[in-house]
Amino acid sequence: MIRVHVPATSANCCIGFDSLGMALDWWATFQFEPSDELIITGCPKEYxxxxxxxxQSFLKTCQHLKKEMPTFHLHIDSDIPFSRGLGSSSTCVVAGILACDAWFQAHLNKMEILEIATDIEGHPDNVAPCIFGKAVCSFMEEGKPRMMIIPCADYKCLAMIPDYPIVTNEARKVLPSTLEYKDAVSQVGHALCFLQALQVGNEMILAKSCVDHLHEPYRKKLIPDYDSIHEQCQEMDLAMWISGSGSTMLAISLDPTKLNQLQKDVETKLSIQCRQMPIASKGAWVDYE
Ligand SMILES: Nc1ncnc2c1ncn2[C@@H]1O[C@H](COP(=O)(O)OP(=O)(O)OP(=O)(O)O)[C@@H](O)[C@H]1O
Ligand SMILES: N[C@@H](CCO)C(=O)O
Structure with a gap:
């Protein structure tokens, strides 16, 4: 039996649309056993x-390896909610690729795995931290992802998870096609400072660098609770962003008491479900039985 353990991820991290994401210490497990026919358990019937x-990700990897698709029993054990901006689709993609790699003992290296995963997801910002852990920034060069792992200071994360889904494809349709030059300049400055503050643990600069021009101004309209949570985070000097394409919002801090306070307010005043976790220091991994 092959078991793949895969972390949730928070993409974009405010200023890094399609190019930055972090792995969260919140894990899903996908179990694969040989079977005479394809059986899938542990997920809604429609999937x-x-x-x-x-x-599909297993199949794509078979094609890459020029192997016949086997039949198996897949059991999914995941409480990472669908379409909430916590990278549930990336967990599926990375699990399928790693399972296929393990099934055929192909020993794909992590960059090959990232290339296949990016091809399927369309952008590397979730799949890269899902594979490598920590935070990962990336860009595309002639269709191939290039990436750097960013070691992070000891930040804790608070995921504030509304009870409504936002499907990524729909949330991409609300984005504009052009950007003012002055906004591009502002984005670069904020993004550079964000990355440095994430590494060295400068919480004040991290909070101030959470100003985005690429997606949050457009997507916040899809999240009725965004404005009040954003306002409270600003008052508390907390870094906060729309996780992935939403609807989850993520706040991070070195100080757990600040996150506990925010969690209490968000749960009691807005009835939004919350969960705290560290940034995951490692990415997806496989074990065998
Ligand atoms: N446990 C699961 N079982 C089966 N399919 C799943 C599972 N989790 C996610 N998926 C697939 O992923 C899709 C959700 O992907 P979507 O990109 O909309 O959201 P997300 O990955 O949760 O959010 P984001 O990309 O913003 O972080 C589902 O429609 C389904 O196809
Ligand atoms: N960068 C992606 C992440 C969600 O998959 C987006 O914001 O659309």
Whole structure:
């Protein structure tokens, strides 16, 4: 039996649209056993068929390795919610690729895995930290991802998870096609300072560098609770962003008491479910039985 353990991720991190993400210490497990036919358990019925993203990612990896697609029993054990901006689709993609690699003992290296995963997801910002852990920044060069791992100071994360989904494809349709030059200049400055503050643990600069021009101004309209949470985070000098394409919002801090206070307010005043976790220091991994 092959078991793949895969972390949730928070992409964009405010200023890094499609190019920055971090792995969260919140794990899903995907178990694969040989079987005479494809069986999928542990997920809603509508996903229990060959279109399942895990199965499709396994198939794509078979094609890459020039191997026949085997049949297996896939059991998914995940409480990472769908379409909430916590990288649930990336967990499926990375799990399918790693399982196929393990099945055929192909020993793909992590960059090859990232290339296949990016091809499937369309952008590397979730799949890269899912594979490598920590925070990862990336860009695309002639269709291939280039990336750097960013070691992070000891930040804790608070995920504030509304009870409504936002499908990534829909959330991409609200984005503009052009950007003012002055906004591009502002974005570069904020992004550079964000990365440095993330590494060295400068919480004040991290909070101030959370100003985005690429997606948050457009997507916040899809999240009715954004404005009040954003306002409270600004008052508390807390870094906060729309996680992935939403609807989750993530706040991070070195000081757990600040996150506890925010969590209490968000749960009681807005009835939004919260969960705290550190940044995951490692990425997806496989074990065998
Ligand atoms: N446990 C699961 N079982 C089967 N399919 C899943 C599972 N989790 C996620 N998926 C697939 O991923 C899709 C959700 O992807 P989507 O990109 O909309 O959201 P997300 O990955 O959760 O958020 P984001 O990309 O913003 O972080 C689902 O429609 C389904 O196809
Ligand atoms: N960068 C992606 C992450 C969600 O998959 C987006 O914001 O659309």
């Amino acid at each position: 229990a068929n060959e279109d399942n993203l895990v199965v």
